[in-house]
Amino acid sequence: MSAHIANSDSEDGQTRRDFLLLTAGAFGAVGAGCFAWPFIDSLNPAADTLAMSTVEVDLTPIQEGQAITVKWRGKPVFVRHRTAAEIEQARAVKVEELRDRESDADRVKKDQWLIMVGVCTHLGCVPLGQKETDPKGDFGGWFCPCHGSHYDTSGRIRKGPAPKNLSVPEYSFISDTLVKVG
Amino acid sequence: MSSGQRAEFKNPVVSWIDERLPVFSMMQKEYGVFPTPRNFNYFWNFGAIAMVMLITMIVSGIVLAMHYTPHADHAFSSVERIMRDVNWGWMIRYIHMNGASFFFIAVYIHIFRGIYYGSYKKPRELLWILGVIIYLLMMATAFMGYTLPWSQMGGWAATVISGFFTAIPVVGDMIQTLLLGGFSVDNPTLNRFFSLHYLLPFLIFAVVFLHVWALHVSGSNNPLGIDVKGPQDTLPFHPYYTMKDTFGLGVFLLLYVIVTFFFPNIFAHPDHFVEYNPMVTPPHIVPEWYFLPFYAVLRGLTFGVNPYIGLSLFALIVVMAPVYCGADKKTGLCSIICVVGRKYAVLLLAIAAVAFALGYLSQVEKATGGALISLPLSNLVFVNAKLAGVLAMFGSVILLVFLPWLDTHPVRSARFRPLFKTATLLLAIDFVILGYVGMETADAALFGVIPLLWIGQLGTGYYFAYFLMLLPWLSRNEKAQPLPASINEAVLKA
Amino acid sequence: MMSIKKLALVTCVALSALSPASARAAEGGALPHLSWSFEGVNGTYDRASLQRGFKVYREVCGACHSMDKVYYRDLEALGYDEDQIKAVAAEYTFIDGPNDEGEMYERPGRPSDPFKAPYASREQSMYANNGAYPPDMSLLAKARHGGANYIYGILTGYGHAPEGHEVPEGKYWNTMMPGHIIAMAPPLQDGQVSYDDNASQTVDQYAKDVATFLTWASEPHMEDRKRVGITAFLFLLVFTGVMYTVKKKLWAKIH
Numbered sequence: 001m002s003a004h005i006a007n008s009d010s011e012d013g014q015t016r017r018d019f020l021l022l023t024a025g026a027f028g029a030v031g032a033g034c035f036a037w038p039f040i041d042s043l044n045p046a047a048d049t050l051a052m053s054t055v056e057v058d059l060t061p062i063q064e065g066q067a068i069t070v071k072w073r074g075k076p077v078f079v080r081h082r083t084a085a086e087i088e089q090a091r092a093v094k095v096e097e098l099r100d101r102e103s104d105a106d107r108v109k110k111d112q113w114l115i116m117v118g119v120c121t122h123l124g125c126v127p128l129g130q131k132e133t134d135p136k137g138d139f140g141g142w143f144c145p146c147h148g149s150h151y152d153t154s155g156r157i158r159k160g161p162a163p164k165n166l167s168v169p170e171y172s173f174i175s176d177t178l179v180k181v182g
Numbered sequence: 183m184s185s186g187q188r189a190e191f192k193n194p195v196v197s198w199i200d201e202r203l204p205v206f207s208m209m210q211k212e213y214g215v216f217p218t219p220r221n222f223n224y225f226w227n228f229g230a231i232a233m234v235m236l237i238t239m240i241v242s243g244i245v246l247a248m249h250y251t252p253h254a255d256h257a258f259s260s261v262e263r264i265m266r267d268v269n270w271g272w273m274i275r276y277i278h279m280n281g282a283s284f285f286f287i288a289v290y291i292h293i294f295r296g297i298y299y300g301s302y303k304k305p306r307e308l309l310w311i312l313g314v315i316i317y318l319l320m321m322a323t324a325f326m327g328y329t330l331p332w333s334q335m336g337g338w339a340a341t342v343i344s345g346f347f348t349a350i351p352v353v354g355d356m357i358q359t360l361l362l363g364g365f366s367v368d369n370p371t372l373n374r375f376f377s378l379h380y381l382l383p384f385l386i387f388a389v390v391f392l393h394v395w396a397l398h399v400s401g402s403n404n405p406l407g408i409d410v411k412g413p414q415d416t417l418p419f420h421p422y423y424t425m426k427d428t429f430g431l432g433v434f435l436l437l438y439v440i441v442t443f444f445f446p447n448i449f450a451h452p453d454h455f456v457e458y459n460p461m462v463t464p465p466h467i468v469p470e471w472y473f474l475p476f477y478a479v480l481r482g483l484t485f486g487v488n489p490y491i492g493l494s495l496f497a498l499i500v501v502m503a504p505v506y507c508g509a510d511k512k513t514g515l516c517s518i519i520c521v522v523g524r525k526y527a528v529l530l531l532a533i534a535a536v537a538f539a540l541g542y543l544s545q546v547e548k549a550t551g552g553a554l555i556s557l558p559l560s561n562l563v564f565v566n567a568k569l570a571g572v573l574a575m576f577g578s579v580i581l582l583v584f585l586p587w588l589d590t591h592p593v594r595s596a597r598f599r600p601l602f603k604t605a606t607l608l609l610a611i612d613f614v615i616l617g618y619v620g621m622e623t624a625d626a627a628l629f630g631v632i633p634l635l636w637i638g639q640l641g642t643g644y645y646f647a648y649f650l651m652l653l654p655w656l657s658r659n660e661k662a663q664p665l666p667a668s669i670n671e672a673v674l675k676a
Numbered sequence: 677m678m679s680i681k682k683l684a685l686v687t688c689v690a691l692s693a694l695s696p697a698s699a700r701a702a703e704g705g706a707l708p709h710l711s712w713s714f715e716g717v718n719g720t721y722d723r724a725s726l727q728r729g730f731k732v733y734r735e736v737c738g739a740c741h742s743m744d745k746v747y748y749r750d751l752e753a754l755g756y757d758e759d760q761i762k763a764v765a766a767e768y769t770f771i772d773g774p775n776d777e778g779e780m781y782e783r784p785g786r787p788s789d790p791f792k793a794p795y796a797s798r799e800q801s802m803y804a805n806n807g808a809y810p811p812d813m814s815l816l817a818k819a820r821h822g823g824a825n826y827i828y829g830i831l832t833g834y835g836h837a838p839e840g841h842e843v844p845e846g847k848y849w850n851t852m853m854p855g856h857i858i859a860m861a862p863p864l865q866d867g868q869v870s871y872d873d874n875a876s877q878t879v880d881q882y883a884k885d886v887a888t889f890l891t892w893a894s895e896p897h898m899e900d901r902k903r904v905g906i907t908a909f910l911f912l913l914v915f916t917g918v919m920y921t922v923k924k925k926l927w928a929k930i931h
Contacts, residue, residue: 019422020922023426027915034911038270039245047267048247051788052750220930233698262745262814265897272897274902421926429923432916439912443905444717447818455819455894 045074053182056174059113067130069118072181075127076118077169079179082153088110089140090154098164104154107168115179116155119171120144122162127151142166187211193334212398217416218423219404225295226423227287227404227430233283234431236390240383242278250330252376254369254413257332260456273595276446282324283449284438287473297585298606300594301403307586309396315390321579322475323382326375327351328470329367333453337458338467340367340375346480349569366460408665412646415669466623474620475613476575479645481624482638483571490541497534498651501527505654572643581649589653593662598635601660602653609648616641697873707829709821714824714891716786716920720899723893724873726758729889730754732869735766737813740805740860744794745814746893749787752854753896762785768792804845808859817887824853824887831883838911 035050047054055072057079066106067080081176082090090104108114122144128134129142129151137143137150141159144151149160156165187356188393191197200206249268251260263270282384297304300308300416325343329336343360363370401410410416417423441448449471453464469477503523507516523530544553544560545567553560565573581588589602596603619638626634666672679924699875713722717849731744732749748765756764765785770792773780785792795801802809811819833852837843843857850858875881 016236017924020918020925024915024918027918028428029909031915038273041269042245042271042274043248044269046263046271047749048263048788049748050269051747067191107914111767170362202903258902259745272901312870413911422930425919425923425926429916432919436700438907439905439908443908446901450818452819452821455815474918564751659709664776 004095028136043149050168057179057181059179064112066132069130070168070181072117077181078114078116078118078166079153080114080130080131082112082114086122086140086153090152090156093152093154093156099157100163102154102156102165107154107156109171109173112177114153115168115171116157116166116180118142118166120146120149120162121157121164121166122147123158183229194397200448212419213226213424214420216398216412216418216419216420217401217410219402219410219415219669220417221404221406221673222402222423224430225291225299225405225406226381227427227434228292228295230297230427231296231431231434232285232288234282235288236383236386239278239285241570242274242281243383245274245378246278247380250376252330253456254332255369255374257330257372261331273442276442279590280438280446280449281326283471284434284441285320286324288434289320290469290472293317293582294610296464298603298607299405299598300589300591302586303589303594303660304398304586305398306403310394311387311583312393312396312584313382314579314654315583316393318579318597319386323379323386324470324472326379326436329372329375330379331454332372334456334458334462334464335454335467336454337367337460338453338463339469340371342467343469344371346575349566351569363461367458368460380607388468389615399434403594404669405595405597406669408669409595411670415546425612441508441665459556468621469538470623473616474622476578477617478638479578479642480571480575481620482635482642483553483574484567484639485542485545486567487565488541488545488561488563489559490537490544490557492564494541497537499531500562501530501652502666503532505651505658574646578642578645581646585649585653588649589657591657591660591662599656599660600663602656605648605656607653608644610648612641612644612648616645642659707825709825710828710834711892712888714888714898718902721753721879722888724875725885725888726754726892727756728871728873728875728881729885729887731871732864733813733889736863736882737886738791738794740794740801740810741813742795742801742810742892743791743814744793745790746786746930747788747790750896753892756894758787766790775862804858810860813890813893815894817891819894822855823894824891826881827890828883830858832880833865893910 047168055070055077056070057070057077059079059081062079062161063083064081065086067078067082069076069078071077071129081126089103093104095101097101099119118126118130123146125144125146127138127142127144127149135143137152137159139150139152141153141155141158142151144162145151149159149162151162151166152158153167155168157163170179171179173181188200188204189210190229191200191206196206231292237254246264246601249264249271251257261275264275266272268274296310298396302464329340330381340362344367347357347361350357359370362368363374391532430518447454449635451468453467456464468474487495500523503516504520507520540555540557541560544557545563546554548554591599591602593599596606618639619634619641622634625633628637698725699841713719713725733741744756751761752758765787768785768789770785770789771780772783775781795804798809817823817827822829830850833850835849835851837849837856841849841856843849847857847859848861849856852901864882866878868881869877875885882897895901
């Protein structure tokens with residue numbers, strides 16, 4: 001039966017059918033692709049999550065030498081009110097000797113305020129050094145207990161396995177004492 | 183779906199895989215060259231459509247579950263968060279919500295096609311039973327999904343449906359408590375419903391696999407209901423039916439898209455948008471539309487089985503005995519009952535009718551209280567109305583399992599059985615009427631005079647009579663029209 | 677092609693069984709049927725009406741009715757910019773905390789906050805309203821038969837009870853309410869809310885604007901939905917057309 005169908009099928013008819021099948025296939029593929037996108041996009045952060053993606057921090061209660069941790073996008077953000085000595089220490093380092101070359105001036109907007117995401121760039125632990133009783137590492141900044149990365153008073157990696165400095169989030173000073181992170 | 187003969191493939195990667203795991207051979211055999219009767223009509227599209235709907239439901243459901251919180255305090259809000267904040271959440275939810283309805287539409291048409299063309303008959307009995315199991319699993323899944331948004335409608339539907347089990351004598355209340363995980367529908371109930379609502383679709387998928395496997399062993403039925411006699415009666419599944427199914431699917435999806443995007447709440451009810459409150463029942467609760475006919479059966483049984491109803495049922499059994507028992511060779515009690523049943527059929531039917539009327543009227547309550555007519559022993563109820571309703575409702579679904587043995591007529595398709603055809607079309611209409619009755623309030627009346635309750639009771643009567651009396655009787659007594667010699671011949675003639 | 681006809685019949689019958697049973701919905705008066713901008717396959721919300729409706733909600737309805745599913749950030753859809761939204765949110769005071777000392781503290785609202793509820797709990801709202809619960813309005817337009825028409829109907833349906841009907845103490849007569857007795861005092865009066873645009877400041881206009889606003893609140897993605905729906909429908913229509921041609925060509929030799 002299939003033989004006689006093939007025989008009676010003219011060359012022209014065959015081509016037209018192939019073209020139609022191709023069109024149908026293309027439509028199907030495009031349709032499936034368009035249908036898949038909303039499902040994938042639904043995994044992205046939802047509107048309520050995005051609405052919480054900025055946080056305002058009041059700096060007035062933070063005494064010089066103290067640090068606080070605020071939660072921003074589910075991660076800790078370190079806000080440190082640095083002492084003159086700490087700033088001096090951070091400024092004195094030669095940039096070209098660093099693993100991740102960044103000057104202290106590039107990492108802060110106001111010298112006394114160091115604001116960073118408190119997540120070790122090695123494997124994502126939260127380094128110690130926020131509380132006065134914490135170990136602060138060999139460079140007076142932060143120390144990550146997981147694999148022993150040492151950060152200096154500018155949050156730059158100085159020793160240990162971490163490849164990068166602690167990252168600085170996008171932030172801006174709304175006033176002298178109010179910072180918006182994110 | 184065996185790994186016997188392998189096909190040849192030009193593509194080396196395909197060939198390499200196929201030598202080791204012959205999935206491509208299997209696809210080629212089962213969906214490529216698979217010989218399919220050449221005379222399908224569009225009713226035969228609905229199996230494929232139902233499959234697409236199942237996959238749509240599973241995919242959208244998995245994504246929804248990522249955003250949903252199965253906790254009594256958060257479920258309603260998390261659904262609203264999906265509708266408002268999650269990217270495309272509103273669309274995925276509406277696809278899922280209306281997808282359930284369209285899945286049921288496809289499956290109901292698929293089931294009707296199976297009955298109308300006798301697809302449950304030998305050698306497809308197991309294929310049919312697997313289908314009924316899929317349907318039962320779908321009902322369970324849909325019911326639990328109805329509860330998850332934790333709305334007034336869902337919460338109270340769960341209360342009412344779990345209340346069915348309290349009809350069971352002695353242990354009923356214990357069973358309900360066990361099912362709910364508490365003494366009312368609350369957080370434990372929601373958690374287990376969510377767990378099962380997630381699990382059952384995969385079970386459905388597994389049974390669908392068996393259903394398709396069984397189909398590919400026996401081959402498809404067709405509108406003529408006659409067996410395939412040779413290659414001239416069939417076409418390869420691909421491209422003929424893949425293309426036809428895709429076209430049919432397109433039409434179906436167009437309707438689905440219209441409802442999902444332009445009337446997304448047409449199947450819903452205002453009480454879906456009010457959070458569940460265990461202290462306040464909404465004035466009118468209804469199950470989803472696809473359960474309404476069975477809901478009407480439940481509500482139709484406003485009477486129990488007292489001695490009169492019992493006598494009526496007994497008379498009917500005796501009348502039906504010769505039809506059921508069949509053989510005249512049987513001896514002993516069975517043969518006596520058969521002889522009585524055949525000889526006094528008219529008398530027995532009259533007895534059944536009168537006894538039923540008495541039994542029914544003696545249980546109808548007057549507006550002022552008390553029975554309409556009082557008869558001796560009418561208060562001796564063996565099966566009370568509540569239990570009778572629940573049994574009738576579950577029975578009306580379970581009956582489908584026995585269909586291959588209730589209708590044993592050698593001809594499959596209704597096309598050649600005028601009486602069966604009429605009875606079956608009436609059943610379809612009956613089912614829709616029952617659905618309408620199930621949707622209305624319990625005290626509603628047609629044109630303000632005829633209580634819908636009566637219509638529901640008549641409809642229930644026909645439903646059971648169709649399966650338990652008409653089909654067995656027609657199996658023995660209906661003379662079929664002559665069948666065509668082969669599918670090919672019939673196609674060429676047309 | 678008899679089968680198609682049958683199929684169509686079955687589908688019609690099946691669908692007709694589904695139509696929402698609105699006939700018995702209420703013994704209240706027949707709801708008015710207004711023409712709304714959001715009706716139809718490409719209907720959209722009237723932004724000016726949404727803003728006015730929001731103003732009426734804030735100044736009147738919001739005194740008793742919460743809308744806890746709607747957030748200030750959602751107001752962007754009404755045509756407000758970020759600063760306006762911040763200003764609106766900041767007018768409300770929220771309890772937050774605990775702070776480092778374990779104390780709850782007050783702070784001004786932010787765009788990420790839900791609409792401030794007038795009462796702390798359902799019980800408090802009932803206690804303050806003679807035992808009647810002022811329902812949350814986030815989904816009200818979907819939670820009542822008739823939607824926007826119902827809301828408009830209730831707001832404009834107050835009147836004196838006809839002869840022979842008793843209105844209990846503390847309740848009111850409303851022709852649109854199922855049972856006609858409503859616990860809510862007539863909330864709107866002409867000129868009560870001042871509009872910035874030149875829309876008329878009448879109960880009728882207030883009711884329309886609030887109904888529009890609440891319809892948006894219950895279905896904020898309606899415009900997206902219709903837009904996507906039209907695209908999906910047209911795409912499927914062409915696809916189905918192509919498939920029909922493919923099927924016809926393919927089967928031409930068989931029949």
